[in-house]
Amino acid sequence: MRSKYTSLQITLHWLVFLLIASAYCAMELKGFFPRSYRPAINAIHVTCGLSVLVLMVLRLLVRIKYRAPAITPKPHPAITGISHLVHTIIYLMFIVLPILGFLTVYFKGHDWSVLGIPMPHAPELDEDRQFEVKELHELVANTGYFVIGIHAFAALFHHYIWKDNTLLRMMPGKKDRL
Known part of the structure; x- marks a missing residue:
């Protein structure tokens, strides 16, 4: 039995961490930059967010294939249960959060792209939906x-x-080492 996650799981975990940190930093620090930098900062935020979505789905698939290695010494079953709950929340949160972010931009109803790839958008601005989804995001x-x-x-x-x-x-x- 392995005592560590696979190198793929470890890489995905820390890459997702860096992307999440970058997405949060982009939003938290954008006020320190001139307004002319805001489109670039927003692009960083959106690109990191959508990358998190892709990698979290991949992480979930990898997690299904490769189970978590055992914790030694084995914790109390209640601790294990809480751990599973928190991990479920993390997976759900960082899959749903980018989807909400995507929908926020979608409902703006104007052309946009990620890494040069055109993204779908609503035929016209739906300000009410855009506001509701943004608030939830x-x-x-x-x-x-x-x-x-x-x-x-x-x-x-x-x-x-x-x-x-x-x-x-x-x-x-x-x-x-096995």
């Missing part, structure tokens, strides 16, 4: 701060307090 994104924080805190708590291998299973580095 922002609510989920703001909730993401707390969920990410809980996830990171738990990994550190496992490592430093319970002294199990939870954090080490997802760290890049030496290959798992």
Whole structure:
């Protein structure tokens, strides 16, 4: 039995982390840039968000194929249950969040593209739907701060307090030896 996630799972995890951090930073820091930079910053945000969607679906498929390695020493079943719940929330959140972001731009009703690829858009502006979806996108994104924080805190708590291998299973580095 493996004691670490596969190198593909580890790579996808940390790549998604970097893309999520970039998407959040683009929105949080855009106010520090001149207005003329806003289209580029928005493009970074959208590109990172849609990349997260693709990679999260891929992560989910890989996770189905390669189960999580065991935590040693084995935690209490309640801890395992909470862990599964938080991971389910993370997967759902970072699949739904980019879809909501996509719909926000879609309902603006004007031409747009990602990495030069034209994206579909509504035939005309639907301001009410665009506003509703944008509000939901922002609510989920703001909730993401707390969920990410809980996830990171738990990994550190496992490592430093319970002294199990939870954090080490997802760290890049030496290959798992069977």
